[in-house]
Amino acid sequence: MTGNPKISLQSLSVRYGRKSVLRNISFAVPANSIFAIIGPANSGKTTLLKCLNRTIEIIAGSHVDGQICIDGLNIHAGGDVYSLRRRIGMVFPLPVGLPMSVFDNVAYAPRMAGVRDKELLGHIVEDCLTKAALWDEVKDRLDSLGSMLSGGQQQRLTIARALSHDPEILCLDEFSIAIDPVTTMRIEDMLVELKERMTIILVTNLVQQARRLSDRTCFLNKGELVQEGPTEEMFGDSNANRLTYDYVRGVFG
Amino acid sequence: MASTATSSLTVPAGSARAAHRLAGVRGVWWRRFWLLREWAMVGLIKLCGISSILFVTAIFLFILCEGLPFLRMGHGIHEFFATSDWYPTSQNPTFGILSLMVGTGAVTILAMLFAVPFGLATAVLISEFCSRRVRETLKIVVELLAAVPSVVWGFIGLKMLGPVIVRFTGADTGVNALNAGLIVGLMSVPIVVSIGEDALRAVPDTFREAAEALGATRWQMVRKVLFPAARSGLLAAALLGVGRAIGETMAVLMCTGQSIAMPIDGAFPYLHPLSSVGTMTATIASELGEVEAGGLHYRALFLLGSVLFLMTFIVNLTADLIVRGIRGKK
Numbered sequence: 001m002t003g004n005p006k007i008s009l010q011s012l013s014v015r016y017g018r019k020s021v022l023r024n025i026s027f028a029v030p031a032n033s034i035f036a037i038i039g040p041a042n043s044g045k046t047t048l049l050k051c052l053n054r055t056i057e058i059i060a061g062s063h064v065d066g067q068i069c070i071d072g073l074n075i076h077a078g079g080d081v082y083s084l085r086r087r088i089g090m091v092f093p094l095p096v097g098l099p100m101s102v103f104d105n106v107a108y109a110p111r112m113a114g115v116r117d118k119e120l121l122g123h124i125v126e127d128c129l130t131k132a133a134l135w136d137e138v139k140d141r142l143d144s145l146g147s148m149l150s151g152g153q154q155q156r157l158t159i160a161r162a163l164s165h166d167p168e169i170l171c172l173d174e175f176s177i178a179i180d181p182v183t184t185m186r187i188e189d190m191l192v193e194l195k196e197r198m199t200i201i202l203v204t205n206l207v208q209q210a211r212r213l214s215d216r217t218c219f220l221n222k223g224e225l226v227q228e229g230p231t232e233e234m235f236g237d238s239n240a241n242r243l244t245y246d247y248v249r250g251v252f253g
Numbered sequence: 254m255a256s257t258a259t260s261s262l263t264v265p266a267g268s269a270r271a272a273h274r275l276a277g278v279r280g281v282w283w284r285r286f287w288l289l290r291e292w293a294m295v296g297l298i299k300l301c302g303i304s305s306i307l308f309v310t311a312i313f314l315f316i317l318c319e320g321l322p323f324l325r326m327g328h329g330i331h332e333f334f335a336t337s338d339w340y341p342t343s344q345n346p347t348f349g350i351l352s353l354m355v356g357t358g359a360v361t362i363l364a365m366l367f368a369v370p371f372g373l374a375t376a377v378l379i380s381e382f383c384s385r386r387v388r389e390t391l392k393i394v395v396e397l398l399a400a401v402p403s404v405v406w407g408f409i410g411l412k413m414l415g416p417v418i419v420r421f422t423g424a425d426t427g428v429n430a431l432n433a434g435l436i437v438g439l440m441s442v443p444i445v446v447s448i449g450e451d452a453l454r455a456v457p458d459t460f461r462e463a464a465e466a467l468g469a470t471r472w473q474m475v476r477k478v479l480f481p482a483a484r485s486g487l488l489a490a491a492l493l494g495v496g497r498a499i500g501e502t503m504a505v506l507m508c509t510g511q512s513i514a515m516p517i518d519g520a521f522p523y524l525h526p527l528s529s530v531g532t533m534t535a536t537i538a539s540e541l542g543e544v545e546a547g548g549l550h551y552r553a554l555f556l557l558g559s560v561l562f563l564m565t566f567i568v569n570l571t572a573d574l575i576v577r578g579i580r581g582k583k
Contacts, residue, residue: 055466060385086468096463099481108477109467158463165467 004072006031006199007052007169012066014047016059020223021047025066027218027228034191034200036214036231038207038247043220045203046093049171052201053088054081070169086113089162089198093174095154097146098161102138105146105157109165124164131194132160133186151178159187163194170194171201176209188213207248211235219244313562320555323348328549333556339531341540341550348553350560356430356530357499357561360509363434363526364441364498369491371438372445376490377475379446380453392450399443407507410436414508424527428510431526436508437501441494448493448576452486453479485575492572499534500565506535533561 005028014022022044029035037045050056051064054075068075075084086109098105106125107115115121125142129135134156138149146157155178162170172191176184191200191213204210210217211231218228227234227244239245324330328348336349379391414435415427422431456479464474480487510529537554544551 053466055462058461058465082468082470085466088466090463090466092459092463092466094459096457096459098460098463098478099484100477108464108469112467112469112473161463161467 004031005029006071007201008069008072010067010069012048012051012064012068014044014051014056014065015063017061022051022223025220025225027225029199029201029216031199032195032197033215034195034202034213036210036217037201037203037220038205038210038217039220039226040247041205042222044223045220046173048220049090049173049201049203052169052171053085053090055085055090057081086165087168089165089167089170091155091159091162091170091172091175093177095151095158095178097149097154097157099145099147101143102146102149102157103142106160106164109161113165125160128160128163129157131163131190132156133183133190134160152180152183155179156183156187167198169199169201171203173203174205175202176204176206184209207250211248219247221247313559316555316558316562320552320557320559323549323552323556326549326552328553333553339536341544341553346549348549350533350557353531353533353536353557354560356509357532357534359430359526359530360433360437360505360532361495361498363430364438365491365495367435367438368441368445368494368498372442372490372494373449373487375442375446376449376453376487377479380450381471381475381479392447395443395446398439401440403440403501403503404507406436406440407504410504410508418527422527426510426529428508428529429527430509430530433505433508433530433532434526436504437498440501440504441497444497445490445494448490449487452483452490455486456482485578489572489575492568492575496565496568496572499561499568502534502538505532506538509535511535511539533557537561 007029008026009028010026012022012025013020025044025048037048039045047056050059051068052075056062056064070084070087073079098108100108103125106128107121110121110124115124126135126139129138134153137153138157146154149157155175159172159175162172170191175187179187188209191202194200202210202214214231216229217231217234219226219234221243227239227241233239234244235248239248324333333348333350335351336347337352337355338347338349339352340347375391375395379388379395383391410432411428414432417427418424418429418432419427460478460482461474464478465471469477509532511531537558540550541554544554
């Protein structure tokens with residue numbers, strides 16, 4: 001790995017009450033790359049993402065140990081949590097169309113960041129919707145309620161919204177669950193383009209998706225980091241780690 | 254065993270099958286008794302369930318039957334609804350309920366101006382800004398507020414709030430629409446809080462997460478995401494508060510001054526909160542004890558009661574339909 005990592009985790013542990021969800025996770029994500037997190041259900045993938053933008057603190061009883069650094073700075077030290085969250089775009093597995101119009105859904109974050117200029121807002125909205133492969137479908141009904149779109153459209157709306165504040169880091173949590181394969185491919189192409197401008201973390205259940213897109217992959221199982229490395233090695237035939245080898249070939253999980 | 258198997262083919266109901274099995278041991282009379290008892294229990298439960306509907310219908314029919322003959326006693330619909338002179342005991346009695354409706358309306362509006370912002374703010378505090386322990390404590394305290402008897406509220410309004418109003422506004426009397434509005438508002442707060450909090454809790458957490466992940470502060474999230482998402486539930490909360498305020502009697506009777514004139518100040522052509530008013534509920538409560546059964550005044554009060562019943566019924570039904578709509582969507 002060359003240069004300083006964009007994100008680095010040092011012995012991160014998370015528990016909800018007494019239940020331990022993540023144990024002693026350490027890895028580094030290089031800037032301008034796609035980093036895939038794979039693993040079976042309940043292995044703590046989503047929790048890991050929530051630690052990054054500190055939305056985990058909303059959950060009562062959660063407790064985080066260890067350090068997360070972005071650009072070498074600890075996210076828990078200094079700086080307010082809102083400006084941290086504005087640097088990170090987050091896409092959840094199930095679509096969440098906020099109860100406002102399509103336009104307002106995407107313009108929500110820029111407005112909070114203080115963008116008032118109508119023309120600029122319109123430009124941002126069009127740009128983000130285009131990137132999320134949704135513009136052609138909704139350009140004639142930007143005023144209709146975001147929650148009235150179909151599930152797949154709402155999911156792409158969520159992606160557009162996550163891009164709207166021009167984040168440095170984009171986290172996608174199993175974004176393709178509700179989208180058809182063709183649209184998934186379009187968004188995957190878009191992700192590869194976006195890599196030039198931001199660091200992308202991709203949580204996915206689709207092992208092949210991780211293989212197609214990512215530069216590095218890490219494999220979580222039951223809250224522990226099994227293996228982390230360049231994607232070709234993780235998926236290669238010479239992988240010495242039995243658990244990873246079996247998982248990426250669909251032997252278990 | 255064989256007879257059980259065959260009978261279950263012909264009599265699929267569980268209870269009947271059990272009865273068949275029993276019949277083998279205890280004889281046919283026992284089986285008949287058993288079925289009869291089953292039938293009687295089901296009937297009793299159904300009766301209890303239906304009786305509440307029967308009671309509501311019967312009450313409404315009763316007050317309507319007692320009230321409607323008023324319209325055939327020389328005082329028409331127009332006088333009743335469209336004039337404001339309520340002089341039931343004068344030599345030429347007149348029965349215009351307009352001023353009473355305006356009085357009820359004035360008290361209700363003042364109460365809601367107070368209860369809706371206050372109650373909804375409390376609901377937001379309880380559902381969004383509290384730790385779990387503080388939340389449970391606050392909910393208990395708010396529910397205690399609902400347990401204060403209305404005559405105690407009336408006493409507070411009469412003896413404590415009244416003098417305060419006189420001192421701060423220089424009004425002639427402390428018992429007026431403002432006093433009753435504040436007291437009824439306080440009485441309505443618990444219901445607004447509890448329904449409003451339910452509505453906010455019903456908004457899925459994914460909405461909160463999505464908004465906060467975009468960098469929204471708690472208040473930005475509440476204003477832009479929670480309020481629109483819980484809009485209809487919050488409306489229902491306000492409406493149920495209105496229903497409570499319209500129907501409140503004892504506290505209103507003690508706090509309004511019960512003067513039956515339009516609450517319109519001479520100097521200003523609008524409702525004045527510092528004038529004494531009479532409401533529909535308080536009028537019925539204070540006058541019904543002294544009227545001759547079946548007389549003109551008696552009939553008028555029952556017709557007034559029917560109008561009141563219809564008003565609260567419509568308000569509560571609307572709120573209920575809204576709440577049900579939300580539950581259906583989930």
